Amino acid sequence: MTDAPLVLGIETSCDETGVGIVRGHTLLADAIASSVDEHARFGGVVPEVASRAHLEAMVPTIERACDTAGIALRDVDAIAVTSGPGLAGALLVGVASAKALALGLGKPLYGVNHLAAHVAVDQLEHGPLPEPCLAMLVSGGHSSLLKVEDVTTGVDPLGATIDDAAGEAFDKVARLLGLPFPGGPHIDRAAASGNSVAIDFPRGLTSRRDLERHRFDFSFSGLKTAVARWVETQQRAGATIDVHDVAASFQEAVCDVLTRKALDAARTHGIEDILIGGGVAANSRLRAMAEERAAAQGIRVRVPRPGLCTDNGAMVAALGAELVQRGRAPSALDLPADSSQPITTVVA
Amino acid sequence: MLLAFDTATPLVTVALHDGEDVVVERSSAAPMKHGEQLAPLIEAVLLDRGLVRQDLTAIAVGVGPGPFTGLRVGLVTARTLALALELPVYGVCTLDVLAVEAVDTGAVREDFVVATDARRKEVYLASYDADGARTDGPQVLRPADAVTERPVVGEGAVLYPEAFPRTVGPARPSAGWLARVVAEERAELLDPEPLYLRRPDAVVNATRKPVL
Numbered sequence: 001m002t003d004a005p006l007v008l009g010i011e012t013s014c015d016e017t018g019v020g021i022v023r024g025h026t027l028l029a030d031a032i033a034s035s036v037d038e039h040a041r042f043g044g045v046v047p048e049v050a051s052r053a054h055l056e057a058m059v060p061t062i063e064r065a066c067d068t069a070g071i072a073l074r075d076v077d078a079i080a081v082t083s084g085p086g087l088a089g090a091l092l093v094g095v096a097s098a099k100a101l102a103l104g105l106g107k108p109l110y111g112v113n114h115l116a117a118h119v120a121v122d123q124l125e126h127g128p129l130p131e132p133c134l135a136m137l138v139s140g141g142h143s144s145l146l147k148v149e150d151v152t153t154g155v156d157p158l159g160a161t162i163d164d165a166a167g168e169a170f171d172k173v174a175r176l177l178g179l180p181f182p183g184g185p186h187i188d189r190a191a192a193s194g195n196s197v198a199i200d201f202p203r204g205l206t207s208r209r210d211l212e213r214h215r216f217d218f219s220f221s222g223l224k225t226a227v228a229r230w231v232e233t234q235q236r237a238g239a240t241i242d243v244h245d246v247a248a249s250f251q252e253a254v255c256d257v258l259t260r261k262a263l264d265a266a267r268t269h270g271i272e273d274i275l276i277g278g279g280v281a282a283n284s285r286l287r288a289m290a291e292e293r294a295a296a297q298g299i300r301v302r303v304p305r306p307g308l309c310t311d312n313g314a315m316v317a318a319l320g321a322e323l324v325q326r327g328r329a330p331s332a333l334d335l336p337a338d339s340s341q342p343i344t345t346v347v348a
Numbered sequence: 349m350l351l352a353f354d355t356a357t358p359l360v361t362v363a364l365h366d367g368e369d370v371v372v373e374r375s376s377a378a379p380m381k382h383g384e385q386l387a388p389l390i391e392a393v394l395l396d397r398g399l400v401r402q403d404l405t406a407i408a409v410g411v412g413p414g415p416f417t418g419l420r421v422g423l424v425t426a427r428t429l430a431l432a433l434e435l436p437v438y439g440v441c442t443l444d445v446l447a448v449e450a451v452d453t454g455a456v457r458e459d460f461v462v463a464t465d466a467r468r469k470e471v472y473l474a475s476y477d478a479d480g481a482r483t484d485g486p487q488v489l490r491p492a493d494a495v496t497e498r499p500v501v502g503e504g505a506v507l508y509p510e511a512f513p514r515t516v517g518p519a520r521p522s523a524g525w526l527a528r529v530v531a532e533e534r535a536e537l538l539d540p541e542p543l544y545l546r547r548p549d550a551v552v553n554a555t556r557k558p559v560l
């Protein structure tokens with residue numbers, strides 16, 4: 001593996017400045033600077049604040065990644081960067097700095113799709129991706145099912161959320177239950193000692209009629225409303241609310257729909273491997289349920305460790321290394337940052 | 349070979365200076381495409397003189413004030429290129445570059461003002477003496493609060509003639525003049541930090557994480 005390409009990846013699509021370095025499928029460094037604290041008081045990501053933070057963090061984060069990896073910048077074989085989707089101004093900082101590295105080092109530049117990078121990152125943990133595989137990406141921004149034949153050339157979208165993302169539902173329900181932000185880990189923890197069948201919350205887009213049009217799509221906004229109504233009704237009746245039971249029942253509903261649809265998609269397309277990525281992939285119930293249900297059907301499940309599921313530079317570097325290894329053509333120096341880059345465009 | 353560029357206005361401008369004078373200068377054709385045009389323009393000026401990246405010895409960058417998005421493209425490019433090539437990088441206030449050009453080309457011979465477009469019906473403005481040394485600013489102002497009979501250099505004068513009746517000199521900064529300013533130390537050399545002059549608009553993105 002010593003001749004595997006050494007690739008530096010840059011990620012600035014939201015509020016994290018990530019710089020990762022990989023050699024082939026081996027992770028050497030994953031440096032991250034986050035501006036999340038600066039956004040907390042606004043209750044959401046402020047694009048201009050994120051962009052300013054990216055500019056300040058960029059060079060120190062590159063230096064930190066090189067130090068950790070024990071390499072000099074000139075040793076790098078290629079530069080990869082998230083060119084989209086994401087916040088336009090934030091993406092632009094990463095793309096401009098990647099171009100400067102490519103220009104200054106005389107190395108090829110790959111502007112890559114953020115979602116495809118979420119898929120490719122698993123190679124750092126579990127080796128080459130099974131082809132094809134069914135990727136389920138779940139986070140605060142998206143919930144999608146993708147058929148991945150070859151992560152360097154094409155990712156085929158099978159379904160996505162039609163309203164809220166799964167992670168968004170976790171945040172909103174956490175707020176309803178008085179749990180801190182971000183909601184995911186807190187719901188997970190509260191649910192551990194709760195009864196997951198205490199309340200029968202709705203499973204979005206699973207009725208026979210919905211399945212005709214939205215077989216592989218998700219909807220979590222109805223579930224969120226159902227939780228809110230249930231809490232309200234209990235409060236009005238003067239009943240005490242068992243946060244653990246609500247959290248467990250809500251989490252069960254989300255995980256049930258996610259795994260059910262992922263397995264249905266895999267079976268329908270004759271795929272034997274499911275890969276779960278994105279921040280919600282850190283949820284313990286989702287991992288356990290997916291593994292249990294998949295095993296019963298002879299389907300394998302891969303989930304990268306939580307640190308690789310959330311946004312980082314390593315995932316961009318991992319996809320970059322795969323592009324180099326498969327001899328894909330690099331991007332041009334006039335590569336734009338594309339805030340709505342489609343999932344079908346792996347390299348811009 | 350000094351590489352100079354400025355992205356603090358709608359256009360990107362790039363130049364090379366060999367220590368004696370500017371040897372090549374190019375500007376982008378389309379406005380508001382800083383991210384797409386800066387790197388290709390840098391490559392183009394090197395190619396134009398038959399040079400390679402290893403011939404560069406220093407980088408000069410305009411630090412604004414100017415529209416933030418474009419400004420950041422210039423600054424992150426300067427910082428990262430300097431890191432990759434292990435070069436020093438010098439920042440210059442973009443208004444100072446306009447001032448030096450106006451003085452050296454004889455467009456002004458008395459105290460004057462430089463005003464550029466800050467959008468939102470405001471201008472970035474600084475005052476200079478007859479030698480082109482900055483005496484006040486830069487700051488962001490409404491033209492009505494900055495009315496002056498002195499000569500005014502820069503696009504702000506073109507946009508707001510009622511506040512700035514005496515329009516003189518260049519409208520937009522050129523990288524060639526930025527290179528001269530740095531090579532001849534005609535203005536204060538700064539760290540490559542952006543002169544935003546405005547706080548960020550606290551407009552929260554609709555969702556917490558707009559992407560995965």
Ligand SMILES: [Zn+2]
Pocket residue numbers: 114118139278310311559560
């Ligand atoms: Zn992501």
